[in-house]
Amino acid sequence: MSAKGHEVPSHCENCNAPLAGHYCHDCGQSVVNPVRDAGHALEEVFESFWHLDGRIFRTLRDLIFPGRVANNYLAGQRARYVAPLRLFLVLSVVTFFFAQMVIHVDSGDKANPMVQLEDGVSNNNKNSAKQSKAFAKASSIADVEQIRRKNLADLAEAREAIPAVLLHARKAIDVAVDDVNRAADGRIEAIGREQGMSAEQVTAAKVDGARRAAAAMETAKQNLEKAADLATLQRLREERLAPHHVKLATLPANAAAARRHELNEIRDINIAAGCRAAQLQIADATSTEGDRVRKESEDARIYGDPDCYDRLTLFGSEEPWDEETNPLVIGWAPAFFNHWINRQIAHGRENVSRAQKEPGLWVRALLAAVPSALFLLVPVFALLLKLAYLGSGRLYLEHLVIALYSHAYMCLTMLAFFIVIALDNAISPHWAGFSWIGGTLGTLLWLWLPVYLLLMQKRVYRNGWPVTVLRYLVIGNLYFVLLAFAATFLALASLVRM
Incomplete structure (x- = not known):
């Protein structure tokens, strides 16, 4: 008993x-x-906890000094430290779990709500020098007026799309309008002088050119992307679809290629119409809801995706990729593999579109991918050390221990950096001075990391400085190139799996 x-x-x-x-x-x-003795069970938990805690603190304390833990562990002092693989796994999980809680990417831009319906607008609003360069190509007053009309129409559409409450954004459009008019008038004066025209002739040519430009713009605007309202959009859509439906009805059943071409054209028209309809509805909602902060993903869910995606073609195929109608088929692969890879392509396209609207998805995917990339590259880093120090007499597993403790310190540095970010987020709104302190601490952490790894390599392998620096630079450059590729690949894989 x-x-x-x-x-x-x-x-x-x-x-x-x-x-x-x-x-x-x-x-x-x-x-x-312990099942029969609750007191002993509790005692055992605390004993195990403090015993493990003591080793962790001792390991982290010695890890701060470059090379100490690796040298002691390789010298046989293994009981006093947490095993290198366990330490690396624990630190990497804790570091990047904490990072995903701390790092947030705000996808909502209050100063630039999703109301710019034409990508071409920004291209016409760089500066007056670029406008002058564009007008310099015009060889007649009619050409100048045509360019002026087009640019002013695009800018007017952009201005209407911006809510009235965003006065600074509308003012930028007004400045661009002045630039366009100045550049156009300057070019007209230059053409008048070159051609020896009187002031009356220049004025008459401007009036005639403006009339022709207006007529040309009216014809050019008869496309889906320029539709000003939903009724006009539907009318233009039906006009664009009609000739394709007529041609499709006259094609024989065996004209597979021609029929497929017409169907693709019809599909493209419908996609463009759907995107423009979403743009118009979002613009209407924005103009009626004032300065409410908009979220692109929420607008896309309610009104439809306003971004018309380009055709996805693979390996030079003229037909757009489609999971069902035109999938990617690898001849030597079994059917289940072809089905799987087309599903991944479909998921990837959808998730990339989501990530463009919510940049935080990219960040979370990258943060989730880095621990896996580090874990996969630890043995590669050990192999690089083995190759660089072939004459050292060390076994590959010894290099692996050094690689694991190096990566453990890298994770510890990143964890400290993320803690600084968390403190900055919590303190800076109440004390602006901490922002400078946090930025300085973060910079010092990143500057110290390469110095630490160099000192660790010097103290573990005990070579002279020139040889150590040369090997360090070669290994470091190769490793971080591999890490960038691995992290990018795993981030893309993570996006596909979202």
Whole structure:
């Protein structure tokens, strides 16, 4: 019987070996059953915790000094430290779990709501010098007026799309309008002088050119991307679809290529119409909801995706990729593999579109991918060390220990950096001075990391400085190129799996 009145078995309950003390001499199991003794169970938990905690603190304390943990561990002092693989795994998981909680990417831009319906607008609003260069190509006053009309129409559309409450954004459009008019008038004066025209002739040519430009613009605007309202959009869509439907009806059934071409044209028209309809609805919602912060993904879910995606073609195919109608087929691969790879392409296209609207998805995918990339590259880093130090007499597993402790310190540095970010987010709104302190600490952490790794390599391998620096630079450059490729690949894979 034990001191607490519990019956002590005569043989180990795990391996049935005779007991001669508190622990089995064969397997090491305690004679006290924690299931029957709650107090001992609690005591065992705290004992294990503090024992593990002590080793962790000792390991982290010595890890701060370049090369100390690696040298001591390789010298045989293994019991005092957490094993290198366990330490690296724990630190990498904690670091990047904490990073995903701390790092946030705001996809909503209050100063630039999703109301710019034409990508071409920004191309016409660089500066007056670029406008002058564009007009310099015009050889007649009619050409100048045509260019002026087009640019002013695009800018007017952009201005209407911006809510009235965003006065600074509308003012930028007004400045661009002045630039266009100045550049156009300057070019007209230059053409008048070159051609010896009187002031009256220049004025008459401007009026005639403006009339022709207006007529040309009216014809050019008859496309889906320029539709000003949903009724006009539907009318233009039907006009664009009609000739394709007529041609499709006249094609014989065996003209597969021609029929497929017409169907693709019809599909492109419908996609463009759907995108423009979403743009118009989002613009209407924005203009009526004032300065409410908009979220692109939410608008896309309600009104439809306003971004018309380009055709996805693979390996030079003229037909757009489609999971069902035109999938990627690898001849030598089995059917299930072709089905799987087309599903991945479909997921990837959808998720990339989502990530463009919510940049935070890219960041979260990258942060989730980095631990896996580091884990995969640890043995590669050890191999680089082995090749760089072929004459050192060290075994590959010794280089692996050094690689693991190097990566553990890298994770520890990143964890400290993310803690600084968290403190900055919490303190800077109340004390602006901490922003400078946080930025300085973060910079010092990143500057110290390469110095630490260099010192570690010097103290572990004990070579001279020139040889150590040369090997360090070669290994470091190769490794970080591999890390960038691995992290990018895994981030893309993570996006596909979202």
